[in-house]
Amino acid sequence: MVKKETSTKRDREKVKQTKKEEKQKRKEERLNNGSRSFEEMLAYVDENGVLHSTPQEKPRTEIDASEIAVSVSKQEEMEDPLPLNGRIEHFNKSKGYGFVKDAENDEKYFFHITSAPDDITEGDIVTFEIERGTRGMNAVRISIINKVNK
Known part of the structure; x- marks a missing residue:
């Protein structure tokens, strides 16, 4: 099948308009056919790496900031290596x-x-x-x- 070549400006504008209308129809069909919302597309991962559709509640443990040690670990003193x-x-x-x-x-x-x-x-x-x-x-x-x- 040979593609029709348009020669006039009016014909080119008609083709352009029909493509635009087809695109708009496809967009409306997607919206009407139950496209999902952003919240429905989200996935939540629990601490074991399992995906869920809703956020999982886990017991929160309080951490005492005074117990956190921020320092460089002590290196054991190594004896001088024997030659x-x-x-x-x-x-x-x-x-x-x-x-x-x-x-x-x-x-x-x-x-x-x-x-x-x-x-x-x-x-x-x-x-x-x-x-x-x-x-x-x-x-x-x-x-x-x-x-x-x-």
């Missing part, structure tokens, strides 16, 4: 990082050159401590116990 022993598995001096392998559990820890002595090389036996970094545990405060001669 761990390990061996330098990998070290790249030009990039400034390396990895220490723990002697006890064979875990590898990343370290940055700023937390190691200047003369550190691969194979050195070292003591170190671990701290949480942005991507995991890092070896810090590294000191050489036994230097490997190359």
Whole structure:
């Protein structure tokens, strides 16, 4: 079916008017067919997450504001971590990082050159401590116990 092309201004105005009237009729039909009010569309959620059409009454408990403690919780004092022993598995001096392998559990820890002595090389036996970094545990405060001669 081919859409009729209007050529005159009067024809275009008639089409526009009929569309406007159809839209108004549809709007009236929606209103007459029992459209719901805003209150009927509301849903209420109780403390268990169940939806209800009416607000649910729950017993209100009074809270004494003087019992509310607003502060930072006390942190337990941690003992200074014992230094761990390990061996330098990998070290790249030009990039400034390396990895220490723990002697006890064979875990590898990343370290940055700023937390190691200047003369550190691969194979050195070292003591170190671990701290949480942005991507995991890092070896810090590294000191050489036994230097490997190359």
